[in-house]
Amino acid sequence: MGSHFKSDIRAVFENDPAARSVFEVVFTYSGLHAIWAHRIAHALFRKRWFTLARMIAQVSRFFTGIEIHPGARIGSRLFIDHGMGVVIGETCEIGDDVVIYQGVTLGGTGKEKGKRHPTIGNNVVIASGAKVLGSFRVGDNCNIGANSVVLRPVPDGSTVVGIPGRIVKTNGQRVGDRLDHTKLPDPIIEMFRTMQREIDALKAELERTRRAAESADGRQPVGYGGEKGQ
Numbered sequence: 001m002g003s004h005f006k007s008d009i010r011a012v013f014e015n016d017p018a019a020r021s022v023f024e025v026v027f028t029y030s031g032l033h034a035i036w037a038h039r040i041a042h043a044l045f046r047k048r049w050f051t052l053a054r055m056i057a058q059v060s061r062f063f064t065g066i067e068i069h070p071g072a073r074i075g076s077r078l079f080i081d082h083g084m085g086v087v088i089g090e091t092c093e094i095g096d097d098v099v100i101y102q103g104v105t106l107g108g109t110g111k112e113k114g115k116r117h118p119t120i121g122n123n124v125v126i127a128s129g130a131k132v133l134g135s136f137r138v139g140d141n142c143n144i145g146a147n148s149v150v151l152r153p154v155p156d157g158s159t160v161v162g163i164p165g166r167i168v169k170t171n172g173q174r175v176g177d178r179l180d181h182t183k184l185p186d187p188i189i190e191m192f193r194t195m196q197r198e199i200d201a202l203k204a205e206l207e208r209t210r211r212a213a214e215s216a217d218g219r220q221p222v223g224y225g226g227e228k229g230q
């Protein structure tokens with residue numbers, strides 16, 4: 001517990017340039033208070049003291065605005081910045097060195113039973129307002145963009161943004177570049193291609209009609225353009 005206590009404080013200094021002194025951090029960072037309360041609640045939960053564990057979680061929620069279910073498994077050096085409105089579900093698992101901002105939900109979709117909350121890898125940043133919903137894994141070294149809604153597994157090293165969340169970067173490389181000028185569509189070429197497709201379709205239709213008419217007359221079919229058929 002003592003080593004956790006120190007590394008939790010160190011995580012604040014590593015992630016928040018506004019942190020000034022250990023005294024200030026210990027007494028004013030509600031993210032820290034929520035994590036410490038959770039460590040006690042989780043220990044009780046593991047000993048099957050479920051109601052007492054929930055009571056501690058509720059008191060912590062009242063003072064910090066951060067709701068962590070006592071069953072959630074949290075790694076080392078989690079940093080919850082600002083914190084208000086954070087919800088972490090019962091079957092959620094969080095790795096080491098994770099940063100979570102205000103308004104983040106690590107929740108279920110409301111349909112599953114059993115393991116129904118996400119597993120977050122190591123060294124992940126989950127930006128303000130992001131929702132990660134469902135029982136899947138967010139890989140190591142990922143960034144989840146502010147206000148995104150993530151509903152599917154996220155591979156290691158990805159940046160996910162938007163609703164529903166889509167991967168825009170993998171290991172620092174942009175995915176599906178939206179402004180690749182070599183791949184911009186050419187409307188004139190497209191128009192010619194469309195016309196060519198229509199001409200081919202009309203020729204084929206004309207040929208079918210001509211053959212049908214000739215076989216109805218009992219004549220020898222001739223090729224398109226008047227030449228003799230084989």
Ligand SMILES: CC(C)(COP(=O)(O)OP(=O)(O)OC[C@H]1O[C@@H](n2cnc3c(N)ncnc32)[C@H](O)[C@@H]1OP(=O)(O)O)[C@@H](O)C(=O)NCCC(=O)NCCS
Pocket residue numbers: 082101125126127128143144145146147148159160161162168169174178
């Ligand atoms: C996602 C985030 C962590 C940055 O990750 P990153 O890997 O450095 O990604 P980039 O900044 O290079 O952005 C990649 C692309 O996603 C877009 N993007 C980034 N964040 C986005 C978001 N929240 N919503 C929509 N698009 C976003 C960028 O515009 C960029 O698009 P482009 O390729 O068309 O230019 C960051 O943008 C973010 O959301 N930070 C918020 C932190 C926060 O919550 N702060 C609150 C403190 S109180």
